[in-house]
Amino acid sequence: MLAEAGSDVTIWARREVVAAEIRDRHVNEGALPSVKLPKEITATSDLAAALDGSSLIAIAVPSQTLRGNLAEWAGHFAPGSTLISLMKGIELGTTKRMSQVIVETARVDADRVVVVSGPNLAPEIAAEQPAATVVAGTDPDRCRAVQQAIALPYIRPYTSEDVIGCEMGGAVKNVIALAYGMTIAMGMGDNTRASLITRGLAETARLGVALGADPLTFAGLAGLGDLVATCSSPLSRNRTFGEQLGRGRSLEEAQVAARQTAEGVKSCLAIRDLARTVGVEMPITEQVERVCHEGADPRVAVKMLMGREIKPE
Ligand SMILES: NC(=O)c1ccc[n+]([C@@H]2O[C@H](COP(=O)([O-])OP(=O)(O)OC[C@H]3O[C@@H](n4cnc5c(N)ncnc54)[C@H](O)[C@@H]3O)[C@@H](O)[C@H]2O)c1
Numbered sequence: 001m002l003a004e005a006g007s008d009v010t011i012w013a014r015r016e017v018v019a020a021e022i023r024d025r026h027v028n029e030g031a032l033p034s035v036k037l038p039k040e041i042t043a044t045s046d047l048a049a050a051l052d053g054s055s056l057i058a059i060a061v062p063s064q065t066l067r068g069n070l071a072e073w074a075g076h077f078a079p080g081s082t083l084i085s086l087m088k089g090i091e092l093g094t095t096k097r098m099s100q101v102i103v104e105t106a107r108v109d110a111d112r113v114v115v116v117s118g119p120n121l122a123p124e125i126a127a128e129q130p131a132a133t134v135v136a137g138t139d140p141d142r143c144r145a146v147q148q149a150i151a152l153p154y155i156r157p158y159t160s161e162d163v164i165g166c167e168m169g170g171a172v173k174n175v176i177a178l179a180y181g182m183t184i185a186m187g188m189g190d191n192t193r194a195s196l197i198t199r200g201l202a203e204t205a206r207l208g209v210a211l212g213a214d215p216l217t218f219a220g221l222a223g224l225g226d227l228v229a230t231c232s233s234p235l236s237r238n239r240t241f242g243e244q245l246g247r248g249r250s251l252e253e254a255q256v257a258a259r260q261t262a263e264g265v266k267s268c269l270a271i272r273d274l275a276r277t278v279g280v281e282m283p284i285t286e287q288v289e290r291v292c293h294e295g296a297d298p299r300v301a302v303k304m305l306m307g308r309e310i311k312p313e
Pocket residue numbers: 014031060061062063065069086087088089120121122123260261263
């Protein structure tokens with residue numbers, strides 16, 4: 001998106017073979033098979049060369065590796081550069097959001113971090129299917145600069161000041177998508193799916209608001225928008241992972257079948273812990289954690305959710 005909207009883009013890859021494939025053949029077969037990348041994009045496995053003079057640094061690694069990655073990268077960030085977080089997860093152990101990990105580990109001012117989050121499944125973006133997204137940050141000038149830098153005929157970015165809401169929407173929707181995948185595999189119908197999305201959003205908003213988010217963010221692109229996209233799409237890694245669990249596969253078996261990161265699998269533990277710390281009930285997240293990490297049967301998890309004390313909506 002950055003390249004198509006006019007930025008000079010260098011991708012950094014750990015493996016030179018991947019960098020060479022992007023640089024020379026304009027493809028990344030492992031991540032986006034059969035997609036032709038813009039020929040203006042270059043790539044390198046040399047971190048210092050990739051970051052030299054970069055004013056916008058977009059970070060997209062699995063949430064649980066970010067802290068370790070930043071330890072190597074932060075020294076190369078140009079002074080005053082904007083750090084764009086594309087990650088949707090919560091760190092295990094610390095229960096921190098990704099922008100918090102960036103601020104803490106890279107020792108940068110929080111104003112320098114901008115979060116981009118919304119219903120943005122990578123294969124659909126690559127196919128230039130129209131979509132919208134949210135650019136959230138505490139520095140309005142930086143948000144507008146990132147908004148401008150990714151605005152395209154097929155991408156409509158909106159700015160927001162609600163970093164907490166956008167990050168919590170992005171992280172918790174992955175957990176709800178795991179549950180959604182389980183319901184599909186168990187043959188449950190549209191009433192079940194709609195109930196899960198709605199009550200999933202309710203618990204997402206409850207936690208987000210307790211952490212200081214604007215409740216309206218959860219009705220927007222980074223909340224409901226991303227939740228619906230991720231639950232509805234067979235392209236979602238989280239939903240697909242949930243389907244494996246719903247078919248009775250163990251966590252280990254599902255991990256072997258999954259090719260890429262399903263962030264909700266680890267984040268469900270951190271989100272559950274965060275919710276307990278602030279005294280917020282997240283029954284769906286609790287059950288997803290039990291299925292993923294305690295070997296609970298998804299059908300028993302459904303029974304436990306349905307058997308909870310009845311109460312006002
Ligand atoms: N793929 C999407 O559709 C999409 C859309 C929006 C946001 N995101 C978010 O972006 C983040 C990255 O997701 P992704 O789809 O690119 O995942 P991915 O599994 O493809 O991993 C991203 C990259 O990180 C690399 N990587 C893996 N372990 C690493 C490590 N220890 N150190 C450095 N690099 C490592 C992988 O090789 C890969 O190139 C996630 O938080 C995800 O939620 C993904």
